[in-house]
Amino acid sequence: MTGSRDRWHSRTSFIMAAIGSAVGLGNVWRFPYVAYQSGGGAFLIPYFIALFTAGVPMLILEMGLGQRLQSAAPGAFGAIRKRLGWFGWWAAGLSAGIVIYYSTILAWAWVYLWHSLKLSWSGRTEQFFVQEVLQRSTGPDAMGPPIWYLVVGMALTWIAIYLILRRGVRNVSRVVMVTVPLPLVLLAVLLVRGLTLPGAMDGIRYYLTPDFGKLAEPGIWLRAYGQIFFSLSLASGVMIAYGSFLGRKAEITNSALITGLANCGTSFFAGFAVFSMLGYLAQVEGLPVPDVTDSGTGLAFVAYPTAITKLPALNAVFGVIFFVTLLTLGIDSAFALQEAFTTGFHDRWKFSTEKLARVFVLVAFPISLIFTTRGGFFWFDIVDKWICDFGLVIAGLVQCFAVGYLYDVQEFRAYLNRMSEVRLGGWWVIALRYVTPAVLLVILAMNVRTEILETYAGYPRWATTVGGWGTLVVLAVLGYVLWRRSES
């Protein structure tokens, strides 16, 4: 079995690929805002505590489980308890769900890359995004046909994923040597440009001024854990699949630590590039910094493009740099997600890598076209919310219980320590058994409560039921069918 398994080129390529999956759009458009709204510089305290009490322990668990059992989530959980195989397929299904909507952001980025050449959005960024690019309708019930250029962007994304994945992990090893450092270099270019603009320091001050009073609010701590969770690509099966391509003697603990620190370092760094530019924008427009944008899509597709058109020179160049940064940030998260799902099939049925990549793309592409319609934005928003706030949190919980209580976790720790450069202490077991599940339970309870009290973003209840809960149920059914088949 070991002999035929696809392998990383080197330890460096494994770590690079793990960083590539972790470092994504979440680092650029989510972290800086969460930090700024949650106490600025003071937020780094709960953030790093979350990293060490939940993020790194879970990373070690996932990478270690994949490496030890030499299989992706379905096989790995099936090996712990037969019935958990169903859960493994469900978790892998979450990653398939994420890549299908995550590709939408990449489709927008392709469209914007094209428009960067002419800076088509000049003077009307918001209108350009909502009315001209998305052609957004009034709500999730008004979908309309797919919009052709978004379909083109979507097709480019899937073709790129297919070309990268068809030759397997060896090829991924090479690709991440470009898609991981390149966006960092480009972010550095944007940072230098941003810092040399007037107003930059106001932006940075907004980003980092510590407000220690905020640390007394429990919500801030939950946000820190939520951010760590999404940002490290946890509970989606990605790190289990990636770990499974490691050799029998591979080091885990230190690799997980490096991945966690590199990811969080990138987030912190990206915040400077984002906020220096927002500080400039605020000054040009004569607005306070918080008024120039919201987080999320508004930041990447409205505020940042506005700032680019206001630059004194080389606007198109910076436009291209920004959207190439987004594309290279996102693509390695996207193919990691697809790999997390398809590896389960390879483990069980030995399909070739090429065939799996091809069939997945041929099925996923038509589904993803839902998000290229005029109402697609709303469905994108709903699916994203449910998979991240409910799906991944539930998956994380089950994972902690499975390994913390049903697997011999002390013996697992001893196993990891035999190969490790740094010793894993008893704190790891405490983190997995108590700290992480407790935090996840609270997050889940709060999310469910909010959802019952008010429907998300004011969408009609039927839409969140179909798009949100419906997606999770469909994945559970799919997981069940795949599990039964894999058992027979």
Ligand code: PHE
């Ligand atoms: N970690 C990625 C980001 O920060 C998103 C992601 C989540 C990727 C889950 C894979 C799995 O953008």
